[in-house]
Amino acid sequence: MADDRTAALIERLRAVDSTSLADAGPALRVLPTGIAALRPGARVVGTAVPVDSRDDLVPVLVGLRSAGPGDVLVVSGSADLALAGELFATEALRRGLAGIVIDGLCRDSRTLRTIDLPVFARGTSPRAYGATKLPVTDAPIVVGGAEVRPGDLVLADDDGVVVGSPEEVLAAIEGAEGIQRREEALREAIGRGESIFDHLNLDEHLAALHEGGDSRLRFS
Structure with a gap:
């Protein structure tokens, strides 16, 4: 949950596009362009909960369980198998998450395009990873060379995903x-x-x- 100052900053972010924010804050981090909205026109604004998937479902599930209203689950992975699907996203919606950003693949895309939860990913696959690896919790991740830290703010739309600390975003x-x-x-x-x-x-x-x-x- 964001504090009052961060909540006010998030409200201001809702009124701008990723292009305007990136232009105003060249030091802000932009995630790889291959990560795109599954449903065109979707927007995500919220607080990052980074998850190192280790190409496994257990860390992603543990990350989801730790997330709450207004959070954006940002998952590092690879582009081989899916890291989230319809049941995962439906639980995220139930928990009040603002959205999911995956540096990797998802599945059940037909359903994901119909639920009221923005999902950004590199693509889709019918197959999912296994569930055997222990998670690394509450730690930064690196997505395409861009670091995402717990508590960072995330703005994602059709033009891309921009990330920065509350202080960095406030400056921009x-x-x-x-x-x-x-x-x-x-x-x-x-x-x-x-x-x-x-x-x-x-x-x-x-x-x-x-x-x-x-x-x-x-x-x-």
Whole structure:
């Protein structure tokens, strides 16, 4: 369960996209692009509960049992066999989890696409891992070179999965909100018939690049 300050930060995260957050916080960690929403349009915002699956179901089940309302189970694994299915996800939904992110495969995808729990994974397999290995609990994991720690915040949508500590996310959230507002305003302006180039410093940026100067492409 998040404390009041973290809960307020999570609420702010609900209003921004992963793209805005990643742009505003380049130091935040982005998980591998192969991890995608099983149901397009799904979003996950919550507190990470990392699980090293050891390519086995026991650690994942122990991780699920330790998770509660608002948590996001983030599972490291491989892309050989499934690490979660419909019964696992249904229990996660019953426990109030915000979602599941798997660096590996799931199964029972037809059912997973219908239940009200976002699941992100690398793909699916009809076969599941065995259940013989002891878990490593309450420890960071590494997913595609990105570390995920207990208590990190997670924002996942169709564009990817972004992870950071509450302090790291707090440092980026105001910038992300600003990016979100600007892009929404620009989209509305373009919808009214204005050109994107009326709001972009492209010519100035090109001139600076030709001269070897320091410049940034930016919207007004």
